[in-house]
Amino acid sequence: MGDSPGAVVGVNAAIYRDATVEDAPAIARVNIDTWRTTYRGIMPDAALDALSYAHSQANWCRVLQNPQGRSFVKVAVDEQNGVVGFAAAGPERTGKLDFEGEIYALYVRQSAQRAGLGRGLVMAAATKLLSRGYESMVIWVLRDNQSGRAFYEHVGGLQVAEREIAIAEVMLPEIGYGWRDLASALRQQVAHHD
Numbered sequence: 626m627g628d629s630p631g632a633v634v635g636v637n638a639a640i641y642r643d644a645t646v647e648d649a650p651a652i653a654r655v656n657i658d659t660w661r662t663t664y665r666g667i668m669p670d671a672a673l674d675a676l677s678y679a680h681s682q683a684n685w686c687r688v689l690q691n692p693q694g695r696s697f698v699k700v701a702v703d704e705q706n707g708v709v710g711f712a713a714a715g716p717e718r719t720g721k722l723d724f725e726g727e728i729y730a731l732y733v734r735q736s737a738q739r740a741g742l743g744r745g746l747v748m749a750a751a752t753k754l755l756s757r758g759y760e761s762m763v764i765w766v767l768r769d770n771q772s773g774r775a776f777y778e779h780v781g782g783l784q785v786a787e788r789e790i791a792i793a794e795v796m797l798p799e800i801g802y803g804w805r806d807l808a809s810a811l812r813q814q815v816a817h818h819d
Contacts (some may be wrong), residue, residue: 637743638758641749644698644711651708653681659732667769672793688713696729699749701742709737712746714754715768717763724803726751726759747780748814755807762807765790768798776803781810783796 644652657676662674689698694775695754696715700708717727728750732744755764763785766773789796804810 626669628730635780639709639740639745640702641699641745646686647707648698648700648711649682649685649689650678652685652698652711655708655711656681656685656730658734661803663732663770663773664733664767667767668797669793673794675793679680686791695813701733701746701749701754703737706734706737709734710742711747712750713752716764720733722763722801722803724761724763724785724805726754726757726762726763726807728762731764743776744780744814747812750786751807751811755811759813760807761803761805762802763803765799765801769802774800774802781813786798806807 638709657678660668660676661673673746680752688696689692694715696713698711698713701710702708710731713729714727714729715729717724718729728747731743731746731750733746751762764777764779764782766775768787782804784800785803786801787797788801791797
């Protein structure tokens, strides 16, 4: 597999690159599979079982086909398994927080977790946000997703906000983790990894 423009080789020989429309089916599979493994017991089973690969793929196609969009998607690709994770990011969406950028979604296939890919995706998204002039970022995680919360704390995120969101007609509490100085956070992650 050759390097594509903007590709960065990371941990476990994974490549982090900008997603293309051709990645939409793989992103949809990672998205739905990780929701089902991560949120079982947090969200209603019926909602998780009703998730549709076709619907998710169509949504990701729309996102990836919008070259004028302010958001972007990074994928983690390994030679054996293809796309094993992704991060979608762009400007902070609420306008109510003192953060410029936001990671909207970050998921790594369960079989590929704990190998540094999530950290690589956070760094890839943060790097691109920084290159677009965003000096800070936030990400939301369900309060009851303890492993997700521990991960964001491990990569330097600080709890900065709380809110409730409606998912499948159920109100679920979320915690916002923020990085006020992306350039400094990236330097710390690089130093921590070396």
